[in-house]
Amino acid sequence: MDSIAQLKKAGIHAHGSAELQRYEEHLVRYFTREYKQLGENHTACLADYGISTSNGPMWQETDALMSQHYDERPEFFRAFLDRKYMAYSMAYYGETPDQIMASAYTLEEAQHVKFELICKRAQVQGHERVFSIGCGFGPLETYLLENYPDIEVTSITPSQVQAEYIRQRMQDSAHPLGCGRMKLIHGDFAASSTAELGGAGYDLVFAVGMFEHIHNLHSAFRHIAALLPADGRCFLHLIVSRPLFPQYMDSGKTLIGKYFPGGRVWPFSELQKQKDYLDSVGSWYVNGLNYWRTLDEWHHRFWKNMDSLHARVLSVDDIRHWNDYFILCKTVLFAPLDGSIYGNGHYLFRNRP
Ligand SMILES: C[S@@+](CC[C@H](N)C(=O)[O-])C[C@H]1O[C@@H](n2cnc3c(N)ncnc32)[C@H](O)[C@@H]1O
Secondary structure, eight states, X not given: OOHHHHHHXXXXXXXTOHHHHHHHHHHHHHHHHHHHHGGGXXXXXXXXXXXXXXXXXXXXXXXXXXXXXXXXXXXXXXXXXXXXXXXXXXXXXXXXXXXXXXXXXXXXXXXXXXXXXXXXXXXXOSOOEEEEESOTTSHHHHHHHHHOTTOEEEEEEOOHHHHHHHHHHHTOTTSGGGSSOEEEEESOTTTSOHHHHTSSOOSEEEEESOGGGBSOHHHHHHHHHTTOOTTOEEEEEEEEESSOOGGGGOGGGSGGGGTSTTOOOEEHHHHHTOOSSEEEEEEEEEOTXXXXXXXXXXXXXXXXXXXXXIIIIOOHHHHHHHHHHHHHIIIIIISGGGGTSEEEEEEEEEEOO
C-alpha cells in the first residue's frame, strides 16, 4: 500500500482527493457565512476590545514559535517551498480575484514577481545597505543580491534551521547568498541591541512575513527607527485582516495559534496608524487569494513528496498536523469572500529628517 492509501486509512486525506475537496468547500462556505454576518464589525478598533499596541514585550513566545514551527525539519520545508527562493510568505499572482485565479505563473515565478513588486513599492535604488528582520531561508536576500550588484544585506532570524541553511549557501560562491555581500545574525530582533544589529547604518529595513509575530508595535517601530538615518525607509509585508477579529489578536484563542504561538493578525488599518517614529508613505492591501494560491501549491507539493516525507521525515501525527495547517490557512483565512477579508498588507514608511 502506498503512503497516500495508508494515510487515507488513518483518516488523513490527500490534496486533490474528493474527500478533502468536499471538506475544504464546506469550511469555505461556513466561514463565508460567518464573515458576512460579522460585516458590521468593520468599524471596530483594537481599543474597543482593550487591546494595546504599545504595552508589554515586543515579542512573545519566540522559543515556542521556533520549536513548534520554524525549526521543523528542513526536509519538510524543502518538500513544499519554491525551489528558487525557499520563500515562506505569500507569492503574487495578480491584483484582482480574476487575475489571480487565471494566472499561469508557477510558484517560482509568482515568488519572483512578489519580490519585484516589493522592491518597486519599497523604492529600491540598488545601492542600499539593507536590514531584513525575520529572513527565513533568505528569499528576499537571494532576490536582492542577484538583481542588485551593489546592494548589501544584513539579516536576522532566531531559527536554527534557517540560519544553518543560509550559512551553507553563504559558503557557496555559485549561490547569490555566497556573493560576499550578505551578513547573517542568528538571534532575536527584540532581544538584540541597536549596536548588535549594526547601529544606524542601514538605508532600508524590510520585514516580510514577520510582523505577524509582534505584540508591541510601538517598541518594534522604535527599534527599527534606531537602525535608520533621516529619510531611511522601512517596508513591511504581513498578513492582515480587513475587519478586526479580536480573537486573532490572541493566539491562544484560535486553531491557527497552535501553529504560530504568540502570532496575531493585525487589522490592515492598524499599521497605517503607526506614526510615532516613522512617517507613513504608502500602503496597499494585497488580495488574499494570492495567499490561497500559494498555500494550495505548497499543499499540493507537500502531498507530491509524501512518499519520502512519510518514510523518512514525518510521523503520521506530524502529517495530520501539517495537513490541517494548510487546510485551515486556506479555508479559514484566505478563500472566503474572494480574498477580501484576509490578505497581506504592504506598507512603506520613511524616517523623519
Ligand atoms: C513567515 S517567516 C518569513 C520568512 C521570510 N521573510 C520569507 O519571506 O520567506 C517569519 C520569519 O520571522 C522570523 N522571526 C520570528 N520571530 C522573530 C524574532 N523574534 N526575531 C527575528 N525574526 C523572527 C522567523 O524565524 C521567520 O524567519
